[in-house]
Amino acid sequence: MSRVDTAGQTDRQALRSVLDERAGRYLARQICWVFTIEGLETYILVPRDPTDFDLLIEAVRPDPGRHDVDVVIGLRGSNAPPDRCNGLMVPIVAFDQLYSFDRDTLISAIPRPQDQPEDKFQATAAELFDRIGQVADNAGATDEHRALNYLAVRYHAIYTRAAQSHAAEATLSEVEVRRSRLSGARNIVDVIFSYTHRRNDTTERYFVRVDVTEEFPFLVTKLSPFYER
DSSP states (O other): OTTSOOTTOOHHHHHHHHHHSGGGGGGGGTSOOEEEETTEEEEEEEESSGGGHHHHHHTSOSSOOTTEEEEEEEEEEEEOOTTSGGGOOOEEEEEEEEEEEEHHHHHHHSOOOTTSOHHHHHHHHHHHHHHHHTSTTOOSOSHHHHHHHHHHHHOTHHHHHHHHHHHTTEEEEEEEEEEOTTOSSSOEEEEEEEEEETTTOOEEEEEEEEEOSSSSOEEEEEEEEOOOO
């Protein structure tokens, strides 16, 4: 790091300063890039395209915050061998896309219904986003988690529905993911959101279908009322 002036910087700030310099880019190829979830070392990341080391560098925030979010889309392989990353034997993910942002930036970009006050809508959206992220053992490895994570960052209708339900004095009581009846050659799941009225305990349910067959999930049907059959 002697080529870069890092006086007064924190360790993370110094690391980012060095990696930002062209002369220090070779270090990005030597670093073991570990993806942590809730503080646990979960995956080792490697770019499928060598030019995507820039995405890893951008994920090194000089001043990290507790609402920072990194979304990784890639293919999970086998566990790392013992001689790699100081013996850290977790799955290696070869990624195609890596998005780094903070939660508030995402929420600010969600279209807000005109009848919803901005502060209340953002509070509702933040709560729903956090709840999806805290689904038990959500490491993005199962079809259930991949569908939920896709909706959290790509489908604003679930936030609109949550805000409308809160305005009607209903609370999100359950988020459930089931294999869809439409599954056959494709792997399709139904994501069901249940809202229970705070006064009379009646429950309304809404669902959206997501295709998780391949690396990139996509929407099959839009959010609509759900009826048990």
